[in-house]
Amino acid sequence: MKKKDGTIPASNQDKVASIMSSAQALMTVYTKATGAFICIHDHNYMPIPGLFEEITTKRNTCLFCIKYKKNIVVKSCWDLCANPCREMHINAIRESYRFGGSYTYMCPIGFMFWTSPIYLDGQFVGALMGSGFLGIDSGETYTRMHNMCEGAVSEAELKQMLMQFPQGEPRKIKAMAELMLFCAKSLSIGSEGCHATMKRRVEQQSDLSVKIEALKNQYPPGNPRPEYPMDKERELLQALQRANTESGRQILNEILAAIFFTNPDQFKYIQYRAMELAVMLSRTDTGSGFSAEAALEANNQYIKSIQEAGNIEELTDVMYQILDDIAAQILNYQGIHHASALKKAERFILENFTRRISLEEIARTSGFSAPYFSTIFKDEMGENLSSYLNRLRVEKASYMLTGTNLSLGRIARACGFEDQSWFSKIFKLYTGMNPGKYRSQGGKPLSKIPEIRFSSGSAETLRGVNP
DSSP states (O other): OOTTTTOOHHHHHHHHHHHHHHHHHHHOOOHHHOOOOEEEEETTTTTTTHHHHTTTTTTOTHHHHHHHOOOOOOOOOGGGGGGHHHHHHHHHHHHHHHHHHHHEEEEETTHHHHEEEEEEEEEEEEEEEEEEEESOOOHHHHHHHHHTTTTSSSSSHHHHTTOOOOOHHHHHHHHHHHHHHHHHHHOBSSSHHHHHHHHEEEEEEHHHHHHHHHHHHHHHTTTTOOOOOOHHHHHHOOOOOOOOHHHHHHHHHHHHHHHHHHHHTTTHHHHHHHHHHHHHHTTSSSOOOOOOHHHHHHHHHHHHHHHHOOOOOOOOOHHHHHHHHHHHHHHHTTTOOOOHHHHHHHHHHHTTTTTTOOOHHHHHTSSSHHHHHHHHHHHHHHOOHHHHHHHHHHHHHHHHHOOOOOOOOHHHHHHTTTSSHHHHHHHHHHSSSSSHHHHTTTOOOOOOOOOTTTTTTTHHHHHOOOO
């Protein structure tokens, strides 16, 4: 989404501008609710110009360091780059989007900071940052500030300045950081679950790093590299057949660690080995009852996902999803059916179909990957997910058209359609007439959504969806 030079493509600039505008409005409310000082950064880690007046007040303690450590009085956003702690703040933002969550830290003079990343279509486009609370005793902060300004600010002025910064209780800072993360997630567009994905990938890489480090100690530089662990493949298949998913994940870790260790900086080759492993796993006899065509389609989707992985973190995540898919099929064969997992997905759909939701987001709630969820959903329902969602939204719209006086535009948005034109097209496809004509003719509320067979009572639940 971002170009190699770090700029945002013209096609996405309007979306980013909209995100930043919404961020300003949301952070105004956040400030009033928490008393925190707020700064919003763009994808280049620069404070956005729209908040320049707000961030150049005495509540911004960074101005003190810029003035007395760099001898610069801030008059523009570029002057803020002189902040002696700029690298610290940038590294904190990077850590927040690397972990996919909030990151809390303290600056050298003792003020607490916390930050959360904002995404657009899975790519980092900015960050929220909060501060305004002391992390240490005010007397210690006074001493540090006094030493920095070398007496240029009187004792009375410094103490008066510090009076506006309350002590940051750890639980309060944590709560404000979590609230900011919630705000960042709500601002992120087309990136549902991105924060959770990033966090999951970091945990995966942490586990892998331990095993790779062990291999480095076992095979120091200059010594022969270890051979590919064929025996581990057999152990992995045996663990899956025993439905021991946790053991399977540990063995997969060992195999991936060996591949990464023996082939550093050869990502394409690593992808090929991952494809071989995926094909081997996909041929496991799961007893799921899927047709050969469905199994082949799942296998093709696995390979496609591996090919689309852009780095080691994404590739590792794909391999874990493949393992989890196959383990789920085996568990299903052994009597642990899909019903519980798919019922979670059903509940999520019913609670969220009035907004834009993706296959990946729904699949995640079930605990399955998108390819596997798509396969079992179509197998259970006899139609794909997008078709099912459209039917559900049309049914909801039919109630609103006959039971309310809301405009077509408001009904479209309330039912999860991106715009009124798309709403009219889909509504006519399923009813044979456009929404306006349906309303004028007093059409009866529809009730044609097929029963979800994996959850008892689903048809009644769906037919009860009213505005």
